[in-house]
Amino acid sequence: MATTFPSLLQKHARQRPGDPALREKEYGIWQTWSWQRAEQEVGWMAAGLAALGFAPGQNLAIVGDNRPHLYLMFLAAQALRGVPVPMYQDAVAAEMAFVLQDAEVRFVFAENQEQVDKMLELRASVPGLAHIVYDDPRGLRNYDQPGLISVDELMALGRRHLQQHPQRVAESIAAVRPDDVAVILYTSGTTGRPKGVCQTHAAFIGSAEGGVVTDGLNSADNVLSYLPPAWVGDFLFSMAQWLVAGFTINCPESAETVAIDMREIGPTYYFAPPRVFEGMLTSVSIRMEDAARAKQWMHRRFMEVARRVGADILDGRPVPFGDRLLYGLGNVLVYGPLKNAMGLSRIRVAYTAGAAIGPDLFRFFRSIGVNLKQLYGQTETCAYVCIQKNGQVKLSSVGQAAPGIELKIADNGEVLVKGVSVLKEYYKRPDATAEVMDAAGWFHTGDAGVLDHDGHLRIIDRAKDVGRLAGGAMFAPNYIENKLKFFPQIKEAVCFGHERPQVCAFINIDFEAVGNWAERQGLPYAGYVDLAGKPEVLKMMAECVEQVNADLAAEEGMEDTQVARFLVLHKELDPDDDELTRTRKVRRGFIAEKYGVLIDALYTGKAEQFIETAVKFEDGRTGKVSATLKIIDAKLFAPVRGAA
Known part of the structure; x- marks a missing residue:
């Protein structure tokens, strides 16, 4: 053999x-x-x-x-x-x-x-x-x-x-x-x-x-x-x-x-990181913008059909005969030519890994009949820990433990791996090997994750960034913040909750995106502070938070980390004010100390709080900006059991 x-x-x-x-x-x-x-x-x-x-x-x-x-x-x-x-x-x-x-x-x-x-x-x-x-x-x-x-x-x-x-x-x-x-x-x-x-x-x-x-x-x-x-x-x-x-x-x-x-x-088996699939979709979008109106209409019409039933057809689930007929016509007129233009016409299996893939991007390729799946692993595990099996693909997970692999979630939420793919050692580095391999043979990935009722793994954060709510639920601030920042109207978000009863958040609006929206609505404003405090803007932010909470309610292990209360900050978080690193990563501890009065207001049930903050201007001058910030109670959702 x-x-x-x-x-x-x-x-x-x-x-x-x-x-x-x-x-x-x-x-x-x-x-x-x-x-x-x-x-x-x-x-x-x-x-x-x-x-x-x-x-x-x-x-x-x-x-x-x-x-x-x-x-x-x-x-x-x-x-x-x-x-x-x-x-x-x-x-x-x-x-x-x-x-x-x-x-x-x-x-x-x-x-x-x-x-x-x-x-x-x-x-x-x-x-x-x-x-x-x-x-x-x-x-x-x-x-x-x-x-x-x-x-x-x-x-x-x-x-x-x-x-x-x-x-x-x-x-x-x-x-x-x-x-x-x-x-x-x-x-x-x-x-x-x-x-x-x-x-x-x-x-x-x-x-x-x-x-x-x-x-x-x-x-x-x-x-x-x-x-x-x-x-x-x-x-x-x-x-x-x-x-x-x-x-x-x-x-x-x-x-x-x-x-x-x-x-x-015309490969039958294909792998690419998310950025490659993003580039494919972008090129398709650009081509459709330049297409004739009739072709644009046909594209929109059949993509609606694909979004509705394409993934179900791919997974072999029952679909009404009329929709199946429409999808077959769409395959001839739209999906087939699209796949051919991208070189995906013969694909039986396609994988992506290495970074999180947006659910809309993932859904697009599966809806047009590309069997795109996610896998999860590290160099130390031969890139082989989890695989999504045909017919069992969940947009929010990286799949179940691959054959020959055992998975376990440690008390701190870290994903532990044992099995066929785990490294032998680091070359000439017994100290480094001992750091990632415990006495029982489990490899410590450094990633925090959650296993759902079907054994599907969802990676939520780096383990070192994960905390616990007072009630014991895992709290992954970056995971929630990234969900909030998915909305173009939100530029930055900072979540709090470690050893506290619930999650609360600071939100920065994206001044350009929200400003453009306000102008289209005929809503006058005089600078960032004024715009950030407008009732219409606060309502928009509440809708974004509500949508994130609905998503969290449908994710096993994350139901208790919905954002209970939030406020929209009166200034943009800025590296010059030491609130962000130069690579624009949140300095969570510094922000918690600087804005302690706002955190207290969030957790003591106040409806508003006055704040005055020192700021540095680009020309080197310093000044102060103040405002009375409204504190919003967000809509919370009951857990959705068994959600995909």
């Missing part, structure tokens, strides 16, 4: 040697690597590396865009019981230096001249960097630095090495064990220096098998590989699932041609 990446490659090469394993578009033409050719070139690359002195346990850095030889180099290093270490191709040389030094890299695969130049520059600070293998020879003809070799020269060296040691690579592959480290993926380092996440063959193959079974992936599927190879998601989709399911991965000609190449390939 094939239990490592190189042995999976061998299995496909023997069972279906002529089937396409990889494609690459070059000079406008798709070039194909069969499984037999892929295995052959991996063998030559591995033998070439062995001839240069690459030994078991050594790390090989890989940097470049999605290319067949890049993916095959992963396998060549693994075939020698070495460990590939991918790096982000858009990183500057200085950012790569830490990874090369930390991983003690002597061998690098660099795609092209740009990446080779970075590696040559780094030799001064990484003296152990002995060998640089490049793929694309353009611009490198006159380079004669020691240790620089093309991938074609490496394979030629490998062929000569195999003539003398014909069993060298085969014996090495047979010695690879499932619990060997298959890849080291470095974290972004946003909360400290980057850490190398060591993941085994067994972890990634087990994660891939769970996804393949869940979605019925098979050798007939096609995937477009265009996301950074250093990202855990690409390693899961373009390496692990590729070798488990045996589908074809397709490498676009360049980042600029991804949309065109996608329409040509």
